[in-house]
Amino acid sequence: MKLEIGNIFIKDIQFAAEAKVADGVLYVDKAALEKVVLEDETIKSVSFDIAKPGESVRITPVKDVIEPRVKVEGPGGIFPGIIAKVDTVGSGKTHVLKGMAVVTAGKIVGFQEGVIDMSGPGAKYTPFSETLNLVMVCEPVEGLKQHDYEKAVRLAGFRVAVALGELGRDVTPDETKVYETCGMKEGIEKYPNLPRVAYVQMLQSQGLLHDTYVYGVDAKKTLSTILWPTETMDGAIVSGNCVSACDKNPTYVHENNPVVEDLFAQHGKTLNFVCQIITNENVYLADKQRSSDWTAKMCRLLDLDGVIVSQEGFGNPDTDLIMNCKKIEAQGVKTVIITDEYAGRDGKSQSLADADPAADAVVTGGNANEVIVLPKMDKVIGTLDYVNKIAGASAETLQPDGSLVVELQVITGATNETGFIKLSAR
Amino acid sequence: MTGGYILTNNPLVTERLGPDVPVEYLQCSYKSLLEAARDRIHLGARLLSHPLSGSVKPGETPYKSVILTKGKGDVDEQSLELIENAILACAKFQQRCDRYPPSVDLDCRLIDWTLLEGALASVIL
Numbered sequence: 001m002k003l004e005i006g007n008i009f010i011k012d013i014q015f016a017a018e019a020k021v022a023d024g025v026l027y028v029d030k031a032a033l034e035k036v037v038l039e040d041e042t043i044k045s046v047s048f049d050i051a052k053p054g055e056s057v058r059i060t061p062v063k064d065v066i067e068p069r070v071k072v073e074g075p076g077g078i079f080p081g082i083i084a085k086v087d088t089v090g091s092g093k094t095h096v097l098k099g100m101a102v103v104t105a106g107k108i109v110g111f112q113e114g115v116i117d118m119s120g121p122g123a124k125y126t127p128f129s130e131t132l133n134l135v136m137v138c139e140p141v142e143g144l145k146q147h148d149y150e151k152a153v154r155l156a157g158f159r160v161a162v163a164l165g166e167l168g169r170d171v172t173p174d175e176t177k178v179y180e181t182c183g184m185k186e187g188i189e190k191y192p193n194l195p196r197v198a199y200v201q202m203l204q205s206q207g208l209l210h211d212t213y214v215y216g217v218d219a220k221k222t223l224s225t226i227l228w229p230t231e232t233m234d235g236a237i238v239s240g241n242c243v244s245a246c247d248k249n250p251t252y253v254h255e256n257n258p259v260v261e262d263l264f265a266q267h268g269k270t271l272n273f274v275c276q277i278i279t280n281e282n283v284y285l286a287d288k289q290r291s292s293d294w295t296a297k298m299c300r301l302l303d304l305d306g307v308i309v310s311q312e313g314f315g316n317p318d319t320d321l322i323m324n325c326k327k328i329e330a331q332g333v334k335t336v337i338i339t340d341e342y343a344g345r346d347g348k349s350q351s352l353a354d355a356d357p358a359a360d361a362v363v364t365g366g367n368a369n370e371v372i373v374l375p376k377m378d379k380v381i382g383t384l385d386y387v388n389k390i391a392g393a394s395a396e397t398l399q400p401d402g403s404l405v406v407e408l409q410v411i412t413g414a415t416n417e418t419g420f421i422k423l424s425a426r
Numbered sequence: 427m428t429g430g431y432i433l434t435n436n437p438l439v440t441e442r443l444g445p446d447v448p449v450e451y452l453q454c455s456y457k458s459l460l461e462a463a464r465d466r467i468h469l470g471a472r473l474l475s476h477p478l479s480g481s482v483k484p485g486e487t488p489y490k491s492v493i494l495t496k497g498k499g500d501v502d503e504q505s506l507e508l509i510e511n512a513i514l515a516c517a518k519f520q521q522r523c524d525r526y527p528p529s530v531d532l533d534c535r536l537i538d539w540t541l542l543e544g545a546l547a548s549v550i551l
Contacts, residue, residue, distance in 0.1 A: 109533035146536060206479055207540035220544055243537075244481035283479040283545040284493075315478030315515065319508065342483075344518045353478055353511045369518065 001091050002180040003230035006072070006173030007098040013050050013132045021167045024174075026100060028134060028164070036163050037138065037156045042148055044141045046156070049381045051103075051133040055118045056378035059135055062114030062412045063104045063150075063242045064157050065128050065250035068097040068165035071234060078165060079158050079235040081216025089234035090227075095168040098175075100132040101252055102164065104157035105382040106139070108150050108209065113410045114245035115374070122374040125414040127422055128252070135381045136160060147208055154240055158251075179230050179264050181273055184302070191272040195305035198274045199229065199259050200295055200328070201418075202320055204241045204248060204312040205280040211240035212249075212312075214278060220287075224279040224294040226302075229260045232276065241313075246368045246414040247340045249312055253413070253420045259308055259338070274302055279324065281317040288320050296327035306334040311417045314342050314368065318353040329358040340365035340415035345407070365415035366423070368408050376402030430474050430549065432542065433466070434491035435459045438535040439542060447546075456523075457516045459490045464509045470499035475545040477512035482537055484512075485519035489538040493545060 009024055016027035030048050037046040051057045069078045074092015077084025103116065116128045123129035138156055140149045182190055203212040205220035212219040214237050227236065237254040260276065267273040279295045282288060299307055307328055311321045318339070325335050341351035341364055351367070384398065397404055408414040413421060431448035432439060435458075440451050452462055460477055467473065474493040478484075523534065 109530075109537065146533070147540075204481075205544075206481075207542075207544040208537060210481060210541070220547070241481075244483070248481070282548070283475050283541055284548040285474055285476060287545075287548050288476070313481050315483070315512075316476040316480070318478075319476060342515070342518055345520075349518045350511075350514065353515055354508075 001228040001230055002178065003090055003233060004093040005177045005179065005233060006093060006095045007175040007177070008095060008168045008171050009174045010097050010100040010132060013100055013134055015050070019167055021097065021171050026097060026164070026167070033160055033163060036159050037136065039159070040152050040156060042141055042144050042152045043138050043156060045139045047137050049135045051118050051135055051381060053118055053130050053132070057118040057381060058377040059103055059105055059116040059133065059381045060114060060384065061105060061107055061382055062116055062245060063106060063108070063153055064239050065252040065412065066102045066157050066161040067252045067255045068100070068102060068161045068168070069235065069255065070095050070165035070169050072169055076234065078162055079238060082155070082213065082238060083158050083162050086215055088231070089236055090231035094234055095165070095171065095173060097164060097168050100134065101128060102157055102161045103128065103133045103135045104153050105135055105137045106153050107383060108146050108153070114242050114412045115410045116412050117374055117377065120375050120377070121372060122411055124423060125372070125408060125411045127413050127420055137382055150208060150240065158238065179233070181229060181267065181275070187272050187274060191268060194270065194272040196274050196303060197263065197271040197306045197308070198277055198299065198302065198304050199263055200277045200279060200307045200309040200324060202309065202311050202317060202324065203237065203278055203280050204317070206283050206316065209241055209243045213238050213240055219280045220282050222280060224277060224291050224298060226298065227276045227278060229264065229273065229276045232257055232260060237278070244314065244409050245412040246409045247313055247365065247417050249416065249418060250412065253416060253418055256420070258419045259310055263308070274304060281313065281320045283316060288323055292320060292323035292327050295324050296331050299328050299333045300331040304333045308336050308338065310338040314340070315353050322354040322356045322359060326356050326358045336361040336363065338363045338365065338417050338419060340417050341367045342369055343367045345369050345371055363419070365417050365419065365421060366408065368415045370408045372406060372408060374404040374406060429496045430493055431496060432491055432493055433459065433463055436489040436491050436535050436538045438539045439491050442539055456484055456488055456490045457513065460509060460513050460516070463492050463494060464513065466494055467505045467509055468501060470497050470501065471495050472497060472502045473505040473508055474549065477509050478515060479541040479545070480537060482534065483519045484516040485521045486523055487534040487538065488523045489534050491538055491542040493549065
């Protein structure tokens with residue numbers, strides 16, 4: 001499976017009467033996008049705003065972050081099973097509006113979170129302080145239930161991203177990257193001396209604001225399965241979760257998964273990147289057993305030498321992580337696991353809710369309980385009304401001078417467990 | 427799976443489930459609910475759902491629902507480890523849900539319910 005990614009570098013976003021991409025500038029027709037959002041009758045209104053790196057702007061509560069893409073060659077379309085038909089994606093050619101993102105915001109529940117600061121100390125903790133953000137805040141019609149509101153905002157974000165991606169269809173990319181992996185037999189013949197490595201991605205799948213969708217299917221209703229790693233680059237996996245925003249994968253992270261990216265960078269050199277295995281993180285314990293059994297079984301069936309396992313979330317997924325690790329290791333396949341930590345504000349508590357001696361190679365995204373002071377910003381997109389209730393916040397969160405005292409938990413992507421973060425100990 | 431029941435301190439759970447689904451409602455805190463589950467595990471019940479379901483952490487929501495078997499007998503080690511770790515985790519988070527206004531309290535009930543609902547999709551009690 002071979003996919004060409006054509007990156008169109010976006011250097012600025014401006015509102016304009018005509019939507020287009022020209023000379024690296026994305027011109028956004030606000031009225032046209034409004035129509036795209038209001039196709040859904042459960043959305044009463046939408047407002048658009050632009051937030052640029054370095055500005056004194058805070059965006060909250062963030063629901064999702066999405067990168068606009070368009071399929072220009074090959075089967076299927078972006079976000080299969082959701083916006084496009086359900087055809088298998090991941091081959092052909094895809095154009096990307098690189099350097100910008102669609103950020104959806106809106107209060108679905110009262111303790112929701114997700115903060116993106118475009119400048120100041122908080123900006124270092126979120127990768128989305130470096131993207132030009134088109135922020136859309138959707139207001140629901142009166143009486144709309146939270147489930148329906150969540151779905152409406154989720155889908156509106158994808159529709160807008162696809163509409164923007166379409167503007168890049170006929171633009172010549174500034175950079176083209178090629179990603180290709182082989183079938184099983186071909187891979188063994190081509191790279192007989194390289195270790196066979198796969199990526200096991202665990203997907204949050206528990207309930208409202210805790211869900212992920214694969215080709216349109218709620219991940220909690222799926223069995224562990226295999227993807228070509230390029231499928232996710234065309235939006236095969238999308239986010240429906242945002243609670244405890246530090247370690248949830250927005251759709252943007254699925255489209256740009258750094259584990260996939262790094263394994264491709266080593267493919268054919270130090271390892272043979274065999275495939276991506278996706279598995280869920282359900283609440284029901286028998287589901288956990290079944291999913292981790294299946295994941296381990298596939299690792300053996302594929303004759304893997306090693307896997308990288310990434311977690312999504314905290315607590316309940318710690319159990320899935322350790323189950324996966326233990327069972328895969330028991331099949332003779334080496335594991336490296338990527339997680340984050342809830343080690344208390346002082347960092348002295350046990351980091352994970354589960355552990356095992358088999359988990360002897362662990363990468364951490366950081367301690368989500370760590371406290372940070374976010375100074376007042378000149379402008380807030382969204383609302384600070386609920387900021388005292390968000391995860392990692394407290395009654396004292398909003399200080400008289402407008403600053404926020406919060407745990408890293410509230411910052412979108414701060415301790416991301418795919419490694420999609422900018423800070424490291426290196 | 428038969429012979430299981432839901433142990434909850436969330437009034438929405440009793441409201442949403444029909445009389446055919448066995449539910450035991452306790453008016454208590456999040457941590458006390460976990461401790462009540464632990465006591466039953468010591469008597470031989472097994473956990474059927476994960477006690478740390480959801481990303482709304484202990485201290486951030488007052489509500490918790492877990493699914494247990496009704497069985498009595500030997501202690502299930504895995505269930506005991508899960509519940510003990512969950513109780514330990516309560517200490518890592520700041521207690522603030524007691525200061526929520528009523529609308530946010532209702533949202534907490536709803537999230538706990540949807541997490542339980544996800545688990546119930548896999549089980550017939």
